[in-house]
Amino acid sequence: MELTVIGQTAGEAGASGCSSSGCGGSSDQLSHLPEHIRAKVHNHPCYSEEAHHHYARMHVAVAPACNIQCHYCNRKYDCANESRPGVVSELLTPDQAVKKVMAVAANIPQMTVLGIAGPGDPLANPERTFETFRQLTEKAPDIKLCVSTNGLSLPEQVEELCKHNIDHVTITINCVDPDVGAKIYPWIFWNNRRVKGRKAAEILIKQQQKGLKMLTERGILVKVNSVMIPGVNDAHLEEVSKVVKANGAFLHNVMPLIAEAEHGTFFGVMGQRGPTHTELQALQDKCAGDMNMMRHCRQCRADAVGMLGEDRGDEFTMDKVETMEIDYAAAMQRRAEYHATIEANREAQKSQSGQSFVSLASIKVNRKETRPVLMAVATSGGGVINQHFGHAKEFLVYEASMTDVRFIGHRKVDLYCSGGDSCGDAETTLQKIIRALEGCEAVLCSKIGYEPWEQLESAGIQPNGEHALEPIEEAVAAVYAEMVENGLADKTETPAQLQAGA
Ligand code: CLF
Ligand code: SF4
Numbered sequence: 001m002e003l004t005v006i007g008q009t010a011g012e013a014g015a016s017g018c019s020s021s022g023c024g025g026s027s028d029q030l031s032h033l034p035e036h037i038r039a040k041v042h043n044h045p046c047y048s049e050e051a052h053h054h055y056a057r058m059h060v061a062v063a064p065a066c067n068i069q070c071h072y073c074n075r076k077y078d079c080a081n082e083s084r085p086g087v088v089s090e091l092l093t094p095d096q097a098v099k100k101v102m103a104v105a106a107n108i109p110q111m112t113v114l115g116i117a118g119p120g121d122p123l124a125n126p127e128r129t130f131e132t133f134r135q136l137t138e139k140a141p142d143i144k145l146c147v148s149t150n151g152l153s154l155p156e157q158v159e160e161l162c163k164h165n166i167d168h169v170t171i172t173i174n175c176v177d178p179d180v181g182a183k184i185y186p187w188i189f190w191n192n193r194r195v196k197g198r199k200a201a202e203i204l205i206k207q208q209q210k211g212l213k214m215l216t217e218r219g220i221l222v223k224v225n226s227v228m229i230p231g232v233n234d235a236h237l238e239e240v241s242k243v244v245k246a247n248g249a250f251l252h253n254v255m256p257l258i259a260e261a262e263h264g265t266f267f268g269v270m271g272q273r274g275p276t277h278t279e280l281q282a283l284q285d286k287c288a289g290d291m292n293m294m295r296h297c298r299q300c301r302a303d304a305v306g307m308l309g310e311d312r313g314d315e316f317t318m319d320k321v322e323t324m325e326i327d328y329a330a331a332m333q334r335r336a337e338y339h340a341t342i343e344a345n346r347e348a349q350k351s352q353s354g355q356s357f358v359s360l361a362s363i364k365v366n367r368k369e370t371r372p373v374l375m376a377v378a379t380s381g382g383g384v385i386n387q388h389f390g391h392a393k394e395f396l397v398y399e400a401s402m403t404d405v406r407f408i409g410h411r412k413v414d415l416y417c418s419g420g421d422s423c424g425d426a427e428t429t430l431q432k433i434i435r436a437l438e439g440c441e442a443v444l445c446s447k448i449g450y451e452p453w454e455q456l457e458s459a460g461i462q463p464n465g466e467h468a469l470e471p472i473e474e475a476v477a478a479v480y481a482e483m484v485e486n487g488l489a490d491k492t493e494t495p496a497q498l499q500a501g502a
Helices: 035-041 094-107 126-139 154-163 197-217 234-246 277-287 328-364 420-436 450-458 472-485 495-501
Strands: 056-059 111-116 144-149 168-172 187-190 193-196 221-228 251-256 305-307 373-377 394-400 405-412 440-444 462-464
Touching: 035 221, 056 094, 094 111, 094 126, 094 328, 111 126, 126 144, 126 154, 154 168, 154 197, 168 197, 187 197, 193 197, 197 221, 197 234, 221 234, 221 277, 234 251, 234 277, 251 277, 277 405, 373 472, 394 440, 394 472, 405 472, 420 450, 440 472, 450 462
Parallel strands: 056 111, 111 144, 144 168, 168 221, 221 251, 373 440, 440 462
Antiparallel strands: 056 305, 187 193, 373 394, 394 405
């Protein structure tokens, strides 16, 4: 789910003619969907890119066991299919999890979704997972329920999932070819015994596709996550995308492998690298020909709390939750009012974005030979440019062209300005940020200091603080229009060529 396509009013990405090459679910892309599907995704921060600017999710770590082994996983950490490795969650009982969800929902009005995504596989822990869902259906009826699984035991549990009113299921599918699968999964636990190698992958693949079909036949929206592992399944994932789409998947989320030796995973220890930003984007673009692509996944942890990209878990540890007095009925009312305000703002932003396209369209007459430009954006949510450059922990990256503005992905960075003792490291941190923003030609933020301004400029990235509080797509379109007018987006003048000529 992904971007707002300026100037387009119809067509879900990939599915029916989004001009940007695959997206997922911005409001415009969703506009052609049946009403009951739009209602399911419009405020789900993972199933709708636009929604992730406005709404939050949380996970509860109730599921410790797993029934397979992935080469990118170390059981000491959370399930790497849905969560980044390297952090250990506080394991909760279903009762604790329910208390925590109600506490978070009462305190974070943006929250719409509760997901169970680890630390092992939720469906390998069915009693704990379903008891949590059962209680929440009763006590927090306004929260959407979501689950992520490796799919091995999915077909046998589809009926149970349906009973709990779960509208969103994620299956991690890294392959549809057992020979590729054998390089990713050393074993699975199946019918009370351990099955290894190609045979294991064959069973897993069969179960995943069967489960996917069963869910989609029952009207449940299925997102497929795939971990991109260069040299192992990268060339194969286009085929995966085609197959899962044919079997009814709603959205495909190709995520980069995170493999560090210190995580102690097989891939980490063997020195298996993850993809670069460029490789990931290229593969997402290829898959987008057939499929709606998610590009805003943050590979969040199994106990993540808050907007995607932020982690407020520390505010809701169980010792704190136990002391909170919750009036859930009152909180539910406040949240409904808050969501109404968000929806009004989204509507307003949409009409503004439409106006920006008009200015691009008028430029088109004079400048035909233009190239697309990548821009980084600092935002703390709300779909607007509202973050100081020095406070950004990540930048969203957009591609502007004469036809649209599309969301490409995000780049995580260290804080440039954290104050105190770390200020001595600022130069190094800034250099790291500049490296992370490689390929971007502008960075849009609410404010920026003199020093980073100068260094960004010398690195060929133009800082811009003129669009504070403006909707992101509108601001990106306006900056692009300016670049086009000044000849900075001419096909013949890439930044590298300009620098060479200087
Ligand atoms: Fe959680 Fe996953 Fe549901 Fe979202 S996360 S179970 S679908 S509520 Fe979202 Fe996090 Fe990416 Fe998952 S950003 S890791 S895709
Ligand atoms: Fe680890 Fe998740 Fe794979 Fe299980 S499914 S081995 S918990 S990454």
